[in-house]
Amino acid sequence: MVCCHVFNGYEKDAYKVFECMRLQGLAGDGFTFSVLFNSCGTLGCLVLGKQTHGLVVRMGLLDVDVVVCTSLLDMYAKCGAVDDARKLFDSMLVRNVVSWNAMIVGYGHCSQGEDAIKVLVDMLRGCCKPDELTLSSVLSSCASLAAAIESEQVHGFAVKNGLQTFISVGNALIISYAKSGSINDAYKCFCSVSERNLVTWTSMICSFAFHGFAARAIGLFEGMLRGGGRPDSIAFVGVLSACSHAGLVETGLEYFESMVKEYQIKLCEEHYTCLVDLLGRAGHVYEAYNVISQMPCKPNADVLGAFLSGCKVHGKAELAKWAADKLFSMEPNEPVNYKSMSNIFASSQLWEGVAKMRRTMKDNCSKRVPGCCWVEINGRVHTFFSSDKSHPEALRIYSILEMLIKLMKDEYFRWHDI
Known part of the structure; x- marks a missing residue:
């Protein structure tokens, strides 16, 4: 009954059934707790999961049941407690491929792609053979990191071990290569998939x-x-x-x-965003406005942002102000909206509007997300921000940069005889 409730989407009721079970003197077994941990992970209920974890420890199941351990690990990862998941993973006496996969998927869900790749390396060193789920999960992490070299290495491993025939691996390779900027490699992977879904x-x-x-x-x-x-x-x-x-x-x-x-x-908001962007880019700003006005739901920030961009390109200041006012109420701390409106006022030579937008942005947007660039060296992605000194090799990087700038200036002066 516990299992039936969980599999049919009644996760909360599953715990009520478990309570009745306990009242009748039945402690439950490994299968029971695996299902309950799955329920906690689906609900995102970390507190209840930790309480169940304590019960399992008292029963001594964690030391003997790898399925229960893996279910608990997966629960922690789904709830965002990836550090707790890693502690449990490191304490496991016995691990199977499902355990390794759960840890890799957990890191991926928590946007810790580098750690997911490290787990794969440890998995290979531990003589546990990855399966198609392992590779597709790691490739998803590579895609998030834009790590082209790792994608190629995982691709090579898949070919050597005959795992490239799995459609999940093929699909993951397409996305990973595309997000890494290798669109031609992505298309080659697409062509190599024999049965496309x-x-x-x-x-x-x-x-x-x-x-x-x-x-x-x-x-x-x-x-x-x-x-x-x-x-x-x-x-x-x-x-x-x-x-x-x-x-x-x-x-x-x-x-x-x-x-x-x-x-x-x-139709969802993403479709309306595309339609508004389609019309706005082509200059059909009033048609885009009619689309927004006739939407069955309230337009979100993406729809209004696409409309504002169209107004900016084609100089429709009044319509832009209408969209911007709505965006300011939705996203008062988003600087890009103020910058777009400021640029529209500037193109129309409405300097009072420009000054107002800059003052409002300064007051509301205390935190700005800086632009960055990144480079991949020896399998590691290094991210740099403007005037960033946080990198461990910052002194060497800046000294080499100064040397290169000096060489470029000398070459410029030499060619222009200055």
Whole structure:
């Protein structure tokens, strides 16, 4: 009954059943607690999970049941307590491939991709053979880090061990290469997938659109339709984005209409964002305004941001002010909205508006997210901000940079005889 409640989405009721079970003198076994930990992970209820953890410790199950340990580890990771998950993982006397996968997936969910890759290395050193879930999870972490070298290494391992035939690995490779900037390698992986599913097609379509290859994204979308594939909402986000970047208004409107009439896909805010961006970029700002006005739900910041960008490009100051006022109330601490409106006022020579925007931004946006760049060296991604001195090799980096600047100046003066 505990299991049935959890698998049917009644996680809270599962604990009520467990309480009745305890009142009747039944302690529960490893399977019971594995299901309960899964319930806590789904609910994100860390406190209840820790209480159940204490009960399991008192029963002595953690030392003998690897399934219970792995379920507990997974629960901590899903609740965001990845440090607790790692402590448990390090204390496990016996680990199987599921345990390793749970730790890797946990780091990935908590945006700690470098740690996920380190766990894979430890896994290989521990003579535990990764499976397709291991590789697809690590590749997802590589994608988040934009770590091209690691993606290539995992790809090579997959080929050597015959795991590249799994569609989950193929799909992960496409996304990982695309996010690392290697769009051609991503397309090669797409071509190597023999039996493509919707995720395969959608991943490649969105990758082409993201990298600005609008024609290739649209061509791939049409190829999917000719092959009998039925696109979902995410596939339409990709193709609408491609139409927007290519300025194909009529084509984009046709896709938007077919999404509703032919495929009966429920429109979400991402679709409206793409449509508003499509119209705004092409100069149809008033049509974009009508779309926002007729939306069945209240427009979110992404929709209004796309509209504001269109107004900025085509100099529609009044409509831009309407969108900006709504954005200021939604995101009062977001500096990009104030900067966009300031630029619109400046292009219209409304200097009082520029001064007001700058004052308001200074008052509301105390914390600014700085721009950064990164470089991958020997398998590690190094991130740098402007005037950043936090890197352990900062002194050497700045000394070499000064030397290069001096050499460039000397070369400039030599060629211009100054």
